[in-house]
Amino acid sequence: MKASTFFIGLAAGSVAAAVTVLYSTPQSGSQLRTxxxxxxxxxxxMFKDVKVKVDDLKESISHLSKEAKETVPTAIDGIKGSVEKWQQSTESNKxxxxxxxxxxxxxLEELEQAIAAQQK
Known part of the structure; x- marks a missing residue:
């Protein structure tokens, strides 16, 4: 099947569907246009609302990304510092x-030797 034949069939079908809808609709032409x-x-x-919401979402994601870039390294450094302090504080206990x-x-070794000596 050629592409041109397909598109001619598609156009003819669309025209037929439009004519059918116009003649079968319970509304008059002016009511239908309205x-x-x-x-x-x-x-x-609705499309404007969706666009505004998508823009808000993009802005929120951008803000979150910037905040994460600033906050995460600081938090990681803080955690590393806490772990190092904990290791230092537990070193003496270790x-x-x-x-x-x-x-x-x-x-225990001395006790085992003493028991072994008494059994002889």
């Missing part, structure tokens, strides 16, 4: 616990 104009105005108003664990292991 309702079409009214619907057209309503659609224009060393103390390692010494206590070592002392407990030594005591």
């Amino acid at each position: 309702s079409v104009k009214s619907a057209s105005r309503d659609m224009k108003v 060393e103390r616990m390692e010494k206590e664990i070592s002392a407990i292991q030594t005591a």
Whole structure:
């Protein structure tokens, strides 16, 4: 099928549909034109509202992006600083616990040796 044949068929079908709608509509021509104009105005108003809302959304996304670029690095630096402080504050506890664990292991070894010596 050629493209020109398709478009001729599409145009003929559109004309036939338009004629059918005009003859089968319960409204007179002037009433139909009035309702079409009214619907057209309503659609224009709706499209303007959608455009305004899309523009607002774009602006909100832009503002959020700028705010995130400023806020996120600061928050990350703050978190890193907090983690470093926590690691430093727990370092002494870590060393103390390692010494206590070592002392407990030594005591257990000595206890095992003492028990082994008594059983002989």
